Amino acid sequence: MLRKDMHEDNRQSWNSATDAHNSHKIDQAGFFRNGGSTLYPEEIELLGDLTGKSLVHLQCNSGQDSLSLARLNANVTGVDISDTAIAFAQKLSTDTDIPATFVRSDVYDWFEQVAQRGEQYDIAFSSYGAIVWLSDIGAWAKGVASILKPGGKVIVLDFHPIAMTFDWDWTPKFSYFRAAEGEHFANGVGDYVAMSAKSGVSTTYNEGVKDFINPHPGHEFSWNISEILTALIEAGLNLKVFKEYPYFTGVMLRDEMRELEPKHFYPPERMPSLPMLYGLVAEKTK
Numbered sequence: 680m681l682r683k684d685m686h687e688d689n690r691q692s693w694n695s696a697t698d699a700h701n702s703h704k705i706d707q708a709g710f711f712r713n714g715g716s717t718l719y720p721e722e723i724e725l726l727g728d729l730t731g732k733s734l735v736h737l738q739c740n741s742g743q744d745s746l747s748l749a750r751l752n753a754n755v756t757g758v759d760i761s762d763t764a765i766a767f768a769q770k771l772s773t774d775t776d777i778p779a780t781f782v783r784s785d786v787y788d789w790f791e792q793v794a795q796r797g798e799q800y801d802i803a804f805s806s807y808g809a810i811v812w813l814s815d816i817g818a819w820a821k822g823v824a825s826i827l828k829p830g831g832k833v834i835v836l837d838f839h840p841i842a843m844t845f846d847w848d849w850t851p852k853f854s855y856f857r858a859a860e861g862e863h864f865a866n867g868v869g870d871y872v873a874m875s876a877k878s879g880v881s882t883t884y885n886e887g888v889k890d891f892i893n894p895h896p897g898h899e900f901s902w903n904i905s906e907i908l909t910a911l912i913e914a915g916l917n918l919k920v921f922k923e924y925p926y927f928t929g930v931m932l933r934d935e936m937r938e939l940e941p942k943h944f945y946p947p948e949r950m951p952s953l954p955m956l957y958g959l960v961a962e963k964t965k
C-alpha cells in the first residue's frame with residue numbers, strides 16, 4: 680500500500696541527511712570538470728551503450744551519478760523527492776556545464792505526470808539504496824512500465840536485501856520477509872558517508888558536519904528479491920538479466936569490510952560469502 684505520509688517524513692529526513700553527506704565531499708564540481716565519474720563498472724555493464732538514449736535516473740539524490748550518466752551521452756532526467764538533493768544537483772549541473780534535467784518529485788507522482796503527458800523513456804535506472812524507500816513495490820513497477828518505450832529497459836543495481844538483514848557489526852537483526860510493514864526509525868537517514876569514510880574508504884574525505892543526528896523519522900521497506908522480481912513480471916516486464924555480487928562498491932556500509940579489489944568491499948573473513956549487491960535488467964516488449 681502506498682504510504683505518502685511516510686514518504687513525506689522521508690523527504691524531510693533526506694533533506695537533512697543530504698546536507699550532512701555533501702559536507703563530507705570535497706569540490707564535486709572540480710571532480711567532474713577534471714573528467715571524474717561516480718559510476719562503477721557493474722552498473723556501466725548493465726546499462727550498455729547510452730549514446731542518444733533518454734534515461735530517467737530515479738531517486739537520483741544530488742545528481743553525481745546522473746551527471747556521470749550524462750557524460751556517457753545519455754539525455755538524463757533525474758528525479759528525487761528531496762528538495763536539498765535536487766537543488767544541489769541543479770547547481771552541480773550548472774557549475775560543471777554537464778546538461779541534465781532535475782525534477783523534485785515523489786517518483787510515484789512523477790510516473791503519473793509523465794504518463795499523462797504521454798512521454799516515454801528508453802531507460803529507467805535506479806541504484807544504491809533506492810528500492811528500500813518505496814512503500815509499494817507493485818505500484819512502482821507498474822509506474823516504471825508506464826513510462827518506458829516499447830523495447831525500453833529498467834535497470835536496477837542495489838544493495839541486496841540479504842546483506843541488509845545484518846546490523847553494522849554483522850549481528851543478524853532484520854527479518855528478510857518484512858518489507859510491507861516497513862522498518863521505522865526515529866532518527867531517519869544517518870550519516871553513512873561519515874561512517875563509511877571513517878572506516879578508511881575515502882581519501883578525499885572532508886570533516887564537514889560532525890556527529891549528525893537526523894531530527895526527522897524515516898521509513899524503509901526492504902523488499903526481498905522475489906517481491907521485486909514478481910512486481911516487475913506482474914507489470915508486464917521481461918527479466919533479461921539478474922546478477923548477484925559478493926561485495927559492495929564504493930561504500931563500507933558494515934564494520935570490518937575488506938577491500939579485496941579497489942573500492943570493492945567484501946564481508947569480514949569470519950562471515951560466509953554473501954550476496955551484497957544485485958543487478959537486474961527487465962525489458963518492456965510492447
Ligand SMILES: C[S@@+](CC[C@H](N)C(=O)[O-])C[C@H]1O[C@@H](n2cnc3c(N)ncnc32)[C@H](O)[C@@H]1O
Binds near residue numbers: 689761
Ligand atoms: C540512497 S539515495 C540514492 C542514491 C542515488 N542512487 C545516487 O545516485 O546518488 C536514496 C534517494 O531516494 C530518494 N527518495 C526516497 N523516497 C523517494 C520517493 N518516494 N520519491 C523520490 N525519491 C525518493 C531520497 O531523497 C534519496 O535521495
